Amino acid sequence: MGMIGRVRSQTADASKFVVDWMEHRTGIVTLTEHFLYEPVPKRGAWLYTLGSATLFLITLQFLTGILLLFYYVPSIEDAWNSVYYIQEEAYFGALIRGIHYWSANFLLAVIGLHMAQVFFSGGYKAPRELNWVVGVILLLLVIVLAFTGYLLRWDQDGFWASVVGMKIGSYTPFVGGATIHFLLGGDVVGPATLSRFFALHVWLLPAALAPFIGIHLYLLRRHGVFGSEFEYTERLAKLHENQRLEEYARYELDEGEEEYEDGENGYGDDYGDRGDYEDRRS
Amino acid sequence: MAELQKDPITRSDFIGFTVFGGLIGAALTIPPIAFLLHPVIDVDVLGETDVDQEYQEVGPISEVPADEPVVFNVDFPIRQIYGDEEIQDLSGQGEGSGTTLTNAVWLSWRTETDEDGHAGESFRPEWLDETTEGLTPEQISEAEENLNILSNSCAHLGCPVRWVLIEGEGEFLCPCHGGIYDINGGYVAGPPPRDMYRYVDYEVRENGRLYIRHEYDAGSEYPENGPQQPYVV
Incomplete structure (x- = not known):
């Protein structure tokens, strides 16, 4: 064994030691394996990456959002100027803000695709209904995040889009006015409005988003993605069992027919063959 | 148990x-x-508002021609989270430098219109061509009766409407969803449920200028709505 081989085996030993040490004390290796690896069906496997894509884009939002906070000033005098500074003067500012802006746009599109995939594959059915509900909560949170982020630029575009959005909300029966006054921080758009949108966009909604993402992932791991091999095996077994029972019932029925040839209720309680029965009677 | x-x-x-x-x-x-x-x-x-309830100047009414509305920007001082006036003054951020809410106010003279919103005769007082200042009480009340003082905030969802000319005829058009109003702010077409919002608290003064307070009306067709809530702008 040459020198390179010796180094290689020593490194392998050392890393194995570190990994074992961590595993023994935290169980992190098993957790990571459990978290990262998930059996998915071969057919349409790429569609199962839409959820991960959503998570990736949300992570990007968190990271670039934290970066933007180092320059953004949430006051009506300075908001637009600070965004302009980020965009024009801060090193890579246009890139960071561009990623925040575009990944927010893509996020909504990818969420739409993700929902469509779950909807059309029937992945929301038992026992995964709650995960659909949690997913809808996440969707609503992301929509409100997008809405509140729009105003923070404090330009004409964001300003009027927010005015229109709040007018739409004001049509809500009973609570419309109060909700809008809560968002406005008064009865007209002003400095309080920007502060409130900032607080919602930067603190409240991301803080609310995080635990729901955790629940979403936990429920996903608990039940696995819909259509996993395991599930198919189980369902196929159930299907075969049903077919076997059906055949067995039919066999019993045939025997019964001979026995009760001139009887009235030779078909017993078997609903499966009720159709046949009625055909023959008519 | x-x-x-x-x-x-x-x-x-x-x-x-x-x-x-x-x-x-x-x-x-x-x-x-x-x-x-x-x-x-x-x-x-408590029914309070952030907007200062003093009258604010809009502009000279003689600048408004008979067949076309004119837009004026009116700044209403507002008090929102920036604290007590006294403290603002002490810190050099008093009323003068304080926050304002800008409303674009469309002024036009009441005009006869047919059902499709085509404009007819205008009620612009003729004496306005000579007299722009020092109005008599009669002239003031005539002007007040015939002025349309309209908010540019569309009655549908609040987008800013503007006056556009199409084949020589003018109309207020909302850029968002295509709501159309005539020169009096009356509803003509599109999604808005009603006429344009009108400022209800206004006065023409001797100097020939119009002053308004920040208060819209619900329009004659929908008196039960009371003043528009919420304002937003």
């Missing part, structure tokens, strides 16, 4: 727990909720 209670609670204990728990619960929940809902309580319960 009684034997099921491993740890029996007396009546006085129960009262004590309820009262104590209620107090603790109230102390934990009321301050943050009231803190957040302060503006809602001010506006919806």
Whole structure:
């Protein structure tokens, strides 16, 4: 064994030691394996990456959002100027803000695709209904995040889009006015409005988003993605069992027919063959 | 039942727990909720507004021609989270440099219109061509009767409407969803449920200028709506 081989085996030993040490004390290796690896069906496997894509884009939002906070000033005098500074003067500012802006746009599109995939594959059915509900909560949170982020630029575009959005909300029966006054921080758009949108966009909604993402992932791991091999095996077994029972019932029925040839209720309680029965009677 | 209670609670204990728990619960929940809902309580319960209720100058009414509306920007001072006036003055951020809410106000003279919104005769007072200042009380009341003082905030969803000319005829058009109003602000077409918002509190003064307060009306067709809520702008 040459020198390179010796180094290689020593490194392998050392890393194995570190990994074992961590595993023994935290169980992190098993957790990571459990978290990262998930059996998915071969057919349409790429569609199962839409959820991960959503998570990736949300992570990007968190990271670039934290970066933007180092320059953004949430006051009506300075908001637009600070965004302009980020965009024009801060090193890579246009890139960071561009990623925040575009990944927010893509996020909504990818969420739409993700929902469509779950909807059309029937992945929301038992026992995964709650995960659909949690997913809808996440969707609503992301929509409100997008809405509140729009105003923070404090330009004409964001300003009027927010005015229109709040007018739409004001049509809500009973609570419309109060909700809008809560968002406005008064009865007209002003400095309080920007502060409130900032607080919602930067603190409240991301803080609310995080635990729901955790629940979403936990429920996903608990039940696995819909259509996993395991599930198919189980369902196929159930299907075969049903077919076997059906055949067995039919066999019993045939025997019964001979026995009760001139009887009235030779078909017993078997609903499966009720159709046949009625055909023959008519 | 009684034997099921491993740890029996007396009546006085129960009262004590309820009262104590209620107090603790109230102390934990009321301050943050009231803190957040302060503006809602001010506006919806106490009926207060952030907008200064002084009259603000719009502009000289003689600048408004007979067949076309003119837009004026009016700045209403507002007080929102930036604190007491006295403190603002002391810190050099008083009324003069304070925050304002800008409203674009469309002025036009009442004009006869047919059902499709085609404009007819205008009620612009003829004396305006010679007299622009020093109006008599009669002239003031004639001007006040015939002025349309309209908010540019569309009655549908609040986008800013503007005056456009199509084949020589003018109309107010909303850029968002295509709501159309005539020169009096009357509804012609599109999604808006009603006429344009009108400022209800206004006065023409001797100097020939119009002054308004920040208060829209619900329009003659929908008197039951009261002043528009919420304003937003």
